[in-house]
Amino acid sequence: xxxxxxxxxxxxxxxxxxxxxxxxxxxxxxxxxxxxxxxxxxxxxxxxxxxxxxxxxxxxxxxxxxxxxxxxxxxxxxxxxxxxxxxxxxxxxxxxxxxxxxxxxxxxxxxxxxxxxxxxxxxxxxxxxxxxxxxxxxxxxxxxxxxxxxxxxxxxxxxxxxxxxxxxxxxxxxxxxxxxxxxxxxxxxxxxxxxxxxxxxxxxxxxxxxxxxxxxxxxxxxxxxxxxxxxxxxxxxxxxxxxxxxxxxxxxxxxxxxxxxxxxxxxxx
Amino acid sequence: xxxxxxxxxxxxxxxxxxxxxxxxxxxxxxxxxxxxxxxxxxxxxxxxxxxxxxxxxxxxxxxxxxxxxxxxxxxxxxxxxxxxxxxxxxxxxxxxxxxxxxxxxxxxxxxxxxxxxxxxxxxxxxxxxxxxxxxxxxxxxxxxxxxxxxxxxxxxxxxxxxxxxxxxxxx
Numbered sequence: 001x002x003x004x005x006x007x008x009x010x011x012x013x014x015x016x017x018x019x020x021x022x023x024x025x026x027x028x029x030x031x032x033x034x035x036x037x038x039x040x041x042x043x044x045x046x047x048x049x050x051x052x053x054x055x056x057x058x059x060x061x062x063x064x065x066x067x068x069x070x071x072x073x074x075x076x077x078x079x080x081x082x083x084x085x086x087x088x089x090x091x092x093x094x095x096x097x098x099x100x101x102x103x104x105x106x107x108x109x110x111x112x113x114x115x116x117x118x119x120x121x122x123x124x125x126x127x128x129x130x131x132x133x134x135x136x137x138x139x140x141x142x143x144x145x146x147x148x149x150x151x152x153x154x155x156x157x158x159x160x161x162x163x164x165x166x167x168x169x170x171x172x173x174x175x176x177x178x179x180x181x182x183x184x185x186x187x188x189x190x191x192x193x194x195x196x197x198x199x200x201x202x203x204x205x206x207x208x209x210x211x212x213x214x215x216x217x218x219x220x221x222x223x224x225x226x227x228x229x230x231x232x233x234x235x236x237x238x239x240x241x242x243x244x245x246x247x248x249x250x251x252x253x254x255x256x257x258x259x260x261x262x263x264x265x266x267x268x269x
Numbered sequence: 270x271x272x273x274x275x276x277x278x279x280x281x282x283x284x285x286x287x288x289x290x291x292x293x294x295x296x297x298x299x300x301x302x303x304x305x306x307x308x309x310x311x312x313x314x315x316x317x318x319x320x321x322x323x324x325x326x327x328x329x330x331x332x333x334x335x336x337x338x339x340x341x342x343x344x345x346x347x348x349x350x351x352x353x354x355x356x357x358x359x360x361x362x363x364x365x366x367x368x369x370x371x372x373x374x375x376x377x378x379x380x381x382x383x384x385x386x387x388x389x390x391x392x393x394x395x396x397x398x399x400x401x402x403x404x405x406x407x408x409x410x411x412x413x414x415x416x417x418x419x420x421x422x423x424x425x426x427x428x429x430x431x432x433x434x435x436x437x438x439x440x
Contacts, residue, residue, distance in 0.1 A: 253280020
C-alpha cells in the first residue's frame, strides 16, 4: 500500500534542487573569480616557481601520476565543464604565459631534449608514423597538392635559382661527372641497348612516315647555306678533277712529242 | 728542240681534250635542238619534201653553230669552253687581239687540217711553238693560261697543274 505524498513535497523538492544548482553556480563563479585573482597575484607566481623547483613536487607528481586513482581523477576532472573553463582561464592568464616562458628558457627543456635523444624517441615516433602510412599520405598530399606547383614556380622564377643553375652547369665537377658518365661502360651498354631496342625502330619508322619530317628535310635541302655548300663542293670536285686532267695532259703532250720525234729520227736513219 | 722549250705552248693531247669538250658542248646543244624539232615534226605532219629541206637547213645550221661557237669564243677572249676547262688560250703569234677575221681564218684552217686524216695537226708535234696548220694560216699560237683557282678551304689538296704557269703571247 502506498501512502499519498504530503501536499507541497514536490514543490519543495524542485525548489531545493534549483537552490542547489544556484548554489553550485555561485560557488563555481566564486571559485573562478578566486582563481583569476590568485593567478594574477605575484604570490601565486612565486609559489609556482617554488613548487616547480622543489624535489618534493617531483616526487609527489611521480607518485600521483603512478597511482590508478590519479587516472580516474584526471579522467573525471578532464570530463567536467569546470575543468574546461579552468584550463581556459589558466591558459589565458599572464601567469601561464610567464610560466611557459620560464620553462622554455630553463634547463628543463634541455633535460627533456636530452632524454628524448637518449631514448631515441624521435626515431621511434618516426618509425611508428611511417609504419602507420602517414609518411605516404604526407608525400601523396605534397605531390598532389597545389603547394608543390607554387613552390616549384616560385623557385624556378627566382634569380637565386638561375644563379644556382648557372653555377651548377658551369662547375668543373659537373663537367667531370658528365665526362665520366659519358665514357663509362655502363652508359655504353645503356646506349647500345637503346639503339638496339624496338622502341628506336618504332620511332624511326614513325619518323620516316611522318610528313613533317620530309617537310623539314625539303626545307633544309632548299635552304641557301646547304645549296651553296653543295654547289661549292661540286664545283670544287669538278675543278680538282679538271686540274688532275690538265696535269696528265701536259705530261701527255711532252711524251707524245718525244715519241713522234723518235719515230721521225728512226725514219730518217 | 726540247720539251722544256715548249712549256708555254700547248701540245696535241691537251688541245685534243679541249676540242673534245667543245665537241661535246656543240653536239649536246645540237642533239637537244634536233630532238625538239623532231618531236615537233611528228605532231605537225610535215611532208617528206619539207623534211628534206629541213634536214638541209639543220645541217647548215649545225655548221654555222659550230663555226660560230669557235669563231666567237676565239675572237672575244681566245678561250672556248674546252679551252677554259684546260686553261689554254689562242692568241696571235705576234701579240695584239685575235679578232673575228683571224678567228674565222683559223676555223677554216682547222677544217682543212682535219680533212686530210688530221695531217694538218702533225705540225703541233714537231714545230718549235707547237703550231698546226690552222695556227700557221691564222698566225696564232696556243698557250697555257695562268690558273687563278684558289685552294679550297680545308682541303689542302692542290694539283701540280694548279701552279701558275707562264703566259705571254708569243712575239
